[in-house]
Amino acid sequence: MLNRLRRWFCPDLGIDLGTANTLVAVHGAGIVVDEPSVVALERGKRQILGRGAAVGRLARQMLGRTPDSITAVRPLKDGVITDFELCEEMLQYFIRKALRQSTGLRPRVVIAVPGGITPVEKRAVFNSAERAGAGRIYLIQESKAASIGAGLPISEPLASMVCDIGGGTTEVAILSLGDIVVSKSIRVAGDEMDEAIVESMRKRFSLRIGTQTAEQIKIQIGSAYPLEEELTMEVRGLDTISGIPRRATVTSEEIREALRKPIEAILESVKHVIEQCDPELVADLSDTGLVLTGGGALLRRLDLLMREQLGVPVRVAEDPLTTVARGTAICLEHLDHWRHSLDSETSDV
Ligand SMILES: Nc1ncnc2c1ncn2[C@@H]1O[C@H](COP(=O)(O)OP(=O)(O)OP(=O)(O)O)[C@@H](O)[C@H]1O
Numbered sequence: 001m002l003n004r005l006r007r008w009f010c011p012d013l014g015i016d017l018g019t020a021n022t023l024v025a026v027h028g029a030g031i032v033v034d035e036p037s038v039v040a041l042e043r044g045k046r047q048i049l050g051r052g053a054a055v056g057r058l059a060r061q062m063l064g065r066t067p068d069s070i071t072a073v074r075p076l077k078d079g080v081i082t083d084f085e086l087c088e089e090m091l092q093y094f095i096r097k098a099l100r101q102s103t104g105l106r107p108r109v110v111i112a113v114p115g116g117i118t119p120v121e122k123r124a125v126f127n128s129a130e131r132a133g134a135g136r137i138y139l140i141q142e143s144k145a146a147s148i149g150a151g152l153p154i155s156e157p158l159a160s161m162v163c164d165i166g167g168g169t170t171e172v173a174i175l176s177l178g179d180i181v182v183s184k185s186i187r188v189a190g191d192e193m194d195e196a197i198v199e200s201m202r203k204r205f206s207l208r209i210g211t212q213t214a215e216q217i218k219i220q221i222g223s224a225y226p227l228e229e230e231l232t233m234e235v236r237g238l239d240t241i242s243g244i245p246r247r248a249t250v251t252s253e254e255i256r257e258a259l260r261k262p263i264e265a266i267l268e269s270v271k272h273v274i275e276q277c278d279p280e281l282v283a284d285l286s287d288t289g290l291v292l293t294g295g296g297a298l299l300r301r302l303d304l305l306m307r308e309q310l311g312v313p314v315r316v317a318e319d320p321l322t323t324v325a326r327g328t329a330i331c332l333e334h335l336d337h338w339r340h341s342l343d344s345e346t347s348d349v
Contacts (some may be wrong), residue, residue, distance in 0.1 A: 020167025140328060
């Protein structure tokens with residue numbers, strides 16, 4: 001009763017602290033924060049602009065287009081915190097936004113983290129969350145949160161497989177009886193795809209573009225497998241020889257070729273996980289298949305390529321960008337069931 005009252009005043013928060021986006025989910029209210037993981041600073045200073053409000057969407061608009069006096073920074077890279085102070089301020093901003101009104105109480109939070117993070121990186125997440133105002137803090141592996149969010153029957157004695165392709169990391173796991181049986185986390189995901197497009201534009205078209213433009217190209221015409229109708233897009237950039245702005249028309253075939261390496265790396269990690277798994281569980285996969293989550297799952301026809309290469313059914317989760325955050329919220333809802341398998345720490349509540 002006391003707990004329920006406490007939660008009414010200060011709801012528990014599920015957080016997908018991502019390289020590209022941070023999402024906060026509240027039980028009963030769904031996703032209440034969905035913003036890019038970016039902060040804007042005055043160049044040479046450590047203070048976030050707008051008295052700490054230039055965070056998320058507002059800061060992202062500044063990324064790559066900032067006047068010389070302003071710089072926009074992402075506090076995470078490859079799924080882990082690279083700037084502790086800024087990450088803490090960003091988290092604080094998002095937690096406040098999610099709670100709407102301050103009661104002085106510290107919320108319980110479940111934070112999704114990549115499977116491959118080191119103890120030092122884990123500590124950084126605990127510390128940032130604690131200083132950002134969290135009470136008891138639980139860490140859950142992203143692949144597990146993704147499986148829960150995608151509604152996979154992971155508590156059953158049956159293999160479920162998930163591949164979460166985010167901005168900084170790809171998390172692949174086979175789960176059964178509530179836990180991860182085999183997993184792999186690689187630091188190749190959406191950001192690496194954007195870099196591959198930047199590189200290809202430079203080599204093929206002698207055109208310099210930023211990663212923001214590369215991401216737009218990926219989203220607009222990117223694909224992993226031939227399309228029924230191939231697409232084109234006009235891209236603006238700087239001619240690497242003359243140094244003046246120029247346009248070029250790029251095709252989806254060219255972008256597919258540019259994305260070949262990162263996609264191959266992701267496919268290899270999925271194959272590796274399948275190879276490591278017990279044959280009995282692998283047999284289940286021909287029925288249960290693989291579920292793709294994370295923003296990278298939205299790449300056109302990635303499911304088709306994977307199905308062809310892996311020989312198991314592959315489907316994209318519903319609303320893949322929010323699957324991990326929804327998984328953390330479900331986990332909070334059934335904390336007694338999941339608690340034993342989570343890392344946890346508490347600050348003075
Ligand atoms: N339609 C799309 N096609 C391809 N990629 C997409 C699409 N929409 C978003 N993305 C990519 O998805 C990535 C962001 O996904 P997501 O929000 O799941 O990652 P994250 O949780 O922030 O990262 P991580 O889990 O690595 O910390 C970005 O690289 C973005 O470019």
